Amino acid sequence: MKKLLQVSLQVKILGLVVGLLLLVLTLVTFMVTYMESGEDVQNAEDLALQTATTLSYMPVVQDAFKEKVKDENVKHIADRIRDQIDASAIKIIDREGQLVGYSGQEKPESIDQQDYYSTLTFGGSFVLQPEEDEDVLKAVVPIRVDYDTYMKVEGAVAVEFKMKDIYAEIRADLKDFIFASSSVLILGVIGSILLARSIRKDTLGLEPFQIAALFRERNAVLDSVKEGLIAFDQSEKITMINASARELLDLKDNAEARTLNDVITSPKLREMIESNKGVKNKELQYKEKTLIINSNPILEGGVRTGIVVSVRDKTEIKQMVDALSEVKQYSEDLRAQAHEFTSKLYVIMGLIQLEKYQDAIELIKEEADSQKQVTERFFKEIVDEKVQAILLGKFAKASEKKIDFYIEDGSSLQRLPAHIPLSPLIIILGNIINNAFEGVAGQKEKTVSFFVTDLGHDIIFEVTDNGTGIRQSDMEKVFAKGYSSKGTGRGYGLANVKEEVDHLHGSIEINSIVKEGTTITIILPKEITDTKGVS
Amino acid sequence: MRKLAFVSLLILTFVIAGCSGNASGTQEYPKKNIEIVAPASPGGGWDLTARSLEKVLTDEKLVKENINVVNKPGGGGEVGWKYLKSKDAHTLAVNSSLVLTNNLLGQSELTYKQFTPIATLATEWQALAVPADSKYKSATEFMEAVKKDPSKVKIGVGPGLGNDDHLSIVQAASEYDINPSKLNFLVYQGGGDVVTALLGGHVDAVTTSLSEVKDQHLAGKLRILAVSSDKPVEGLEDVPTWKEEGIDLVFPHWRGIMGPPDMTEEEIAYWDKKLSKMVETEQWKKVLENNDWEGFYKNSEETKKFMKEQHDLYQRLVKESGLVK
Helix, strand or coil, X not given: CHHHHCCCXXXXXXXXXXHHHHHHHHHHHHHHHHHHHHHHHHHHHHHHHXXXXXXXXXHHHHHHHHHCCCXXXXXXXXXXXXXXXXXXXXXXXXXXXXXXXXXECCCCCCCCHHHHHHHHHHCCCEEECCCCCXXXXXXXXXXXXXXXXXXXXXXXEEEEEEHHHHHHHHHHHHHHHHHHHHHXXXXXXXXXXXXXXXXXXXXXXXXXXXXXXXXXXXXXXXXXXXXXXXXXXCCXXXXXXXXXXXXXXXCCCXXXXXXXXXXXXXXXXXHHHHCCCCEEEEEEEECCEXXXXXXXXXXXXXXXXEXXXXXXXXXXXXXXXXXXXXXXXXXXXXXHHXXXXXXXXXXXXXXXXXXXXXXXXXXXXXXXXXXXXXXXXXXXXXXXXXXXXXXXXXHHHHHHCCCEEEECCCCEECCCCCCCCHHHHHHHHHHHHHHHHXXXXXCCCCEEEEEEECCCCEEEEEEEECCCCCCHHHCCCCCCCCCCCCCCCCCCHHHHHHHHHHHCCCEEEEEEECXXXXXXXXXXXXXXXXXXXXX | CHHHHHHHXXXXXXXXXXXXHHHHHHCCCCCCCEEEEECCCCXXXXXXXXXXXXXXXXXXXXXXXXXXXXXXXXXXXHHHHHHHHCCCCCEEEXXXXXXXXXXXXXXXXXXXXXXXXXXXXXXXEEEEEEECCCCCCCXXXXXXXXXHCHHHCEEEECCCCCCHHHHHHHHHHHHCCCCHHHCEEEECCCHHHHHHHHHCCCCCEEEEEHHHHHHHHHHCCEEEEEECCCCCCCCCCCCCECCCCCCCCCCEEEEEEEECCCCCHHHHHHHHHHHHHHCCCHHHHHHHHHCCCEXXXXXXXXXXXXXXXXXXXXXXXXXXXXXXX
């Protein structure tokens, strides 16, 4: 059944129109034919009876019977009247059943007395319906001749119509009617084909079920895209919004069919969307997120008929970029370490060539001690490999920059719980250690110490430097985006750290004394309890 | 749906109420003056019947309401009966066999079935009469001569073909194996003219009501060959019936009364009661005697049956007698 209905629009419209027209036209034709045939037969009956009656009273006929003379005029008048009414025959008979006057194609041999019995006996007028074997409708009326004192029925007039002729007339009428009906039907067919074509033209030649499939497909595609997409129509009503857009803009319910002003609360975003020229890759601070907005007006003949807006989350992109740059940093740090070792190896080689063996041995010993100290602490106390990797990189960097970077006694860290992945760790530790390195860059004595412990419920990282410190007045700003003592354009460091720490439900403390140094403490809980909630 | 049911129930209640209202209304029938239609001009048989009815019903105090006779002549009764058809149960009309034959002869669209039969009241008998000096001594002799050459025997009839006078002879001819269409009928204006034509020697025989020729027969001016009654007529014991002449024919020329279509049973019962009482009164018997009528009372139910019989008879005469060759 479903398959049967899945025919093209044209077939559907054509089927409906042709079906309805056929039904109506057939009904009308049938009714008209039925009424017409009844009416035509009735008319023939009336005409036959009237003509016969008139003829019976005509002076020519009356006189012919009164005088009992054979009068040619009777035949003439019968001929004339037959011509006028298109009867098939007119018969005038006398009491004996003899034909006195006749008009018709072929003169019958004898007269059927039965037809005239009632008329001759009782003077009645009748219309005789055609019987099964004959095809003639006839009206019979008496010829009443008035003799002064009495009246006598002297004969009868019969006017006959061939049913064949009557039906032929009906058929002719019917033919005209069927012709007219067929024209209407053809018009209907042409009209419905044109209608179907016009509809298909509007739908780019697609059948409705194809359109439905496309629509479903479009929605599925749009919802699977990570980028947020919103489309507005002419009156700035939302015609389409995908799941990503709802999520990025924090729209809870389905915003479709609502207007721009209802849905978008941020005036800045509204301005961007409404912009007649459209915007390209504009950044926008929306609640806690940084969004990249693209807006594209749909123009038709210079008039804006709609807008398409795409929304991307810059925070995500930024995080990816940051992580990438960290990784780059480590590879550079490692290259720096390799370079340092190479130069040390050259020094040792030089000492050996100069045969200053004792000096060479001293140098090797010193180097080995320092490595031992680092590795011992590392592998004994700090078991977590992620933190090891980060610290190893930072050691190399500190060594290159002649910074005395050491791990304080008492540091210890077991494997980090699973809810702390590598990338936030890189952002958090990388940034605060880098900040410390930069903070001590201008000092004579460059010392940065790192402490970590996971005793208790929290994991505590502490980085201390002997740099210039942070002024109390600037303390508020350090977490703001864009702030940095390192110059403009670089200031996302601590802000990103804070974001990540917040994510892990941790906290940051900064203790700074101007000209003496700064200590930054990061406290991350080992377990995220449900009461705090996971964002 | 429930609402619909309620509404139909309401309608039903009204209908029932209306019906019972009607029923109680008919118990008061008649509510107003009674009108009796004589579908002919004053002076004829129908007029006489209507006026006799009015007089007897009023004089004997059978009907308290006023009774008016109205004459609606024309079309062999059709004008009067058409008028009746449009009225309510307070109008009745006198009728006779023409109410049947008009339709059968193609002269009217009205049929007897469109009316409510009330009663058959009286009948006359038909007579075949010849001049006193006629060569036909008996009905059989007459029929024999007609059979030999129908065109030679002129039969007077009036006022029109298809009336009972005419039909009685058509039936007689049919019984005698004569094709009735061969009979040579001369049609006169009325019963009186027919007798005049016979006495004047213009026709060989006449067929007419017994009352038209009874006196002349008794006076010896003409001779009645046969009457259409089932038994010899009182005072004319010498005249044989057709049956006695060997021809199976009993032909009443009846008169009756009928009402408009769809009269209720109560209304019909009212007239059955009143008319059955009326025909027993001395005054009515006197009317019959004065007009040479014979009591022929049949109530509504019987009349209905009688009309059907008569209709079948006439239909046979009109349509089928032609088969007899």
